[in-house]
Amino acid sequence: MNRRFFLRTSSLAGVALSTWTLSSCTTESKDTPAALAVDPEQAAATPSFELSEATITDLQAKLQRGEYTARRLTELYLQRIEALDRNGPRLRAVIEVNPEALQLADALDQERKNGKVRGPLHGIPVLIKDNIDTADQLQTTAGALALAGHKAKQDAFIVQRLRAAGAVLLGKTNLSEWANFRSTRSTSGWSSRGGQTKNPYILDRTPSGSSSGSGVAVAANLCAVAIGTETDGSVVSPASCSGIVGIKPTVGLLSRAGIIPISATQDTAGPMARTVRDAALLLTALTGVDANDDVTRESAGKAAADYTVFLQTDGLQGKRLGVEKNHLKGNSDAIPLLQAALAELKAQGATIVEVELEKHIDPLGEAEYDVLLYEFKDGVNKYLSTAGAAVKTVADVMAFNLKNKAQAMPFFQQEILEAAEKTDGLSSPKYQAALKKSHGGARQALDAVLRDNRLDALVAITNSPAPCLDLINGDSWKGPGFSSPAAMAGYPHITVPMGQAHGLPVGLSFVGGAYQEGPLLTLAYAYEQASKKRTAPQFGAPFVG
Numbered sequence: 001m002n003r004r005f006f007l008r009t010s011s012l013a014g015v016a017l018s019t020w021t022l023s024s025c026t027t028e029s030k031d032t033p034a035a036l037a038v039d040p041e042q043a044a045a046t047p048s049f050e051l052s053e054a055t056i057t058d059l060q061a062k063l064q065r066g067e068y069t070a071r072r073l074t075e076l077y078l079q080r081i082e083a084l085d086r087n088g089p090r091l092r093a094v095i096e097v098n099p100e101a102l103q104l105a106d107a108l109d110q111e112r113k114n115g116k117v118r119g120p121l122h123g124i125p126v127l128i129k130d131n132i133d134t135a136d137q138l139q140t141t142a143g144a145l146a147l148a149g150h151k152a153k154q155d156a157f158i159v160q161r162l163r164a165a166g167a168v169l170l171g172k173t174n175l176s177e178w179a180n181f182r183s184t185r186s187t188s189g190w191s192s193r194g195g196q197t198k199n200p201y202i203l204d205r206t207p208s209g210s211s212s213g214s215g216v217a218v219a220a221n222l223c224a225v226a227i228g229t230e231t232d233g234s235v236v237s238p239a240s241c242s243g244i245v246g247i248k249p250t251v252g253l254l255s256r257a258g259i260i261p262i263s264a265t266q267d268t269a270g271p272m273a274r275t276v277r278d279a280a281l282l283l284t285a286l287t288g289v290d291a292n293d294d295v296t297r298e299s300a301g302k303a304a305a306d307y308t309v310f311l312q313t314d315g316l317q318g319k320r321l322g323v324e325k326n327h328l329k330g331n332s333d334a335i336p337l338l339q340a341a342l343a344e345l346k347a348q349g350a351t352i353v354e355v356e357l358e359k360h361i362d363p364l365g366e367a368e369y370d371v372l373l374y375e376f377k378d379g380v381n382k383y384l385s386t387a388g389a390a391v392k393t394v395a396d397v398m399a400f401n402l403k404n405k406a407q408a409m410p411f412f413q414q415e416i417l418e419a420a421e422k423t424d425g426l427s428s429p430k431y432q433a434a435l436k437k438s439h440g441g442a443r444q445a446l447d448a449v450l451r452d453n454r455l456d457a458l459v460a461i462t463n464s465p466a467p468c469l470d471l472i473n474g475d476s477w478k479g480p481g482f483s484s485p486a487a488m489a490g491y492p493h494i495t496v497p498m499g500q501a502h503g504l505p506v507g508l509s510f511v512g513g514a515y516q517e518g519p520l521l522t523l524a525y526a527y528e529q530a531s532k533k534r535t536a537p538q539f540g541a542p543f544v545g
Helices: 003-013 040-045 056-065 070-086 101-113 157-164 212-219 236-241 276-286 294-299 334-347 366-387 394-403 415-421 429-452 484-489 517-531
Strands: 094-097 125-129 168-173 225-230 245-248 268-273 320-324 351-355 457-461 493-501 504-511
Touching: 056 070, 056 276, 070 094, 070 101, 070 125, 070 168, 094 212, 101 168, 125 157, 125 212, 157 168, 157 276, 168 212, 212 225, 212 236, 212 268, 225 236, 225 276, 236 245, 236 493, 236 504, 245 276, 245 517, 268 276, 276 493, 276 517, 320 334, 334 351, 334 457, 334 493, 334 504, 334 517, 366 394, 366 415, 366 429, 394 415, 429 457, 429 484, 457 517, 493 517, 504 517
Parallel strands: 125 168, 125 225, 320 351, 320 457
Antiparallel strands: 094 168, 225 268, 245 268, 245 493, 457 504, 493 504
16 A cells, blocks of 8 residues: 555544654754765675575576586575675565575576576566465564464465466565554555665655555565565565565556455556566566456456567657646656656657646545555455464454563554454445546546547556655655555556656656557657666665755
8 A cells, every 4th residue: 555545534533644744863953955875884784695686587698508506596685684684774575585496496496497488477486465475484474463473275366377477486574554444544565574764765764555565565676576466565665665566567467366455346466567568578477357357357358468579769750649737736856757757758759738637536535545445354364264363354463462562662653554454345336436436536537638639648656755654643744646546447567767866766647548558658668678677776874964
């Protein structure tokens, strides 16, 4: 979940959130331009990495030439995790490494020796978010102590797809606990099981959430690519804050079976990568109709066999792109980056049209919030009832948290769980009305804007530069963000790095209609290749004013 969602709904929960709180940050001067300060000791302690910024294509070429084996790649990424995640800056992006990773790599190396290569992901180490089931020694906990020790009985469908593609499952990533659906005062990237994930660009800034660990792991080169999940902003927001590419697909393109849920109408997994090409390769591997997720049947005949065919450097030529007017106003440091991105889009042959979308889509978020409360209780109760975990219901989770309050709730409480528990089922007229307003209204508004303006896609600021981590008051964001329209509609959303403000990355969003991942990848790739805004993190110290 996107933290801005709860800023919109905080009044509903009766929680007063601070504005731009700085409790865990060095004070910034507003009179002196802030500069990124890299801690010399930290910089010296950060080891060089021979696989830094390596793409899947790079790694596959090295494997084919015999310069590396899958085992060696896996060893190098595990060493990187040890150096940066467990030591050094202690990013806490990886909640658990896979004890079977090297065995998996060895088996894939043997297949290669025998002449069998499954595809572009063969032997490539991948991390996945800790709300995705794996039938192995890894736990699936959504970062919650209430689920500590839980091991799934079978792989999630997308994990089956990942294994079939030949990827090495390196481990699981930390996340905002319960995918940021526990408290209106939560801090993105914190979980009671995994602790606080840090932003690798400036260590006291938020990594955003809820796929915090996946975003940070990719940005810091702890893996080749990773998988996150999103309900509203949980892939694209951490991707933006970590200076990487994130894809939130159409709901139904990827199966949700075996993923701890929030919302049946908004949940989806999605690729997180350092390049658009790598994200497209991972998306290709993950798609497929799943008998255990009825919504995926809608994707039959609509999913591409290979999403890399859409990657064209001249893909912006002749395209019409709508830009959200609200994102051109105000004093956010992201606005100059958007203006520069629009200039680049025009230089590449696109026509830019100003549009107003956000004001037509449940601007305060009440309907979306109600939908998620109802669907969370229904979905989590169903998941837990068959998972084999010690807790069987949302009520059990709440009771566990209260019994273990010092460990499970040291910084914030569980108001959202409490609100969800009070809902009265998906047949409720209140739920049905909220679903029509949120999900149906967002689809109508997006379809109308795209149709009436003859647009190929919408572009906007994914989110503003990352604010400070604040475990006392929770997240607070300033400036524009654009996760909710596509999230509520269930439509695809791709974010690509468009630069940095004071050393903090900001992403450019591309949003389109249902199952338009291919055309959006064309636009995103053309922009990426023309702009080249991805910059590796330097693990910066706090700002000094």
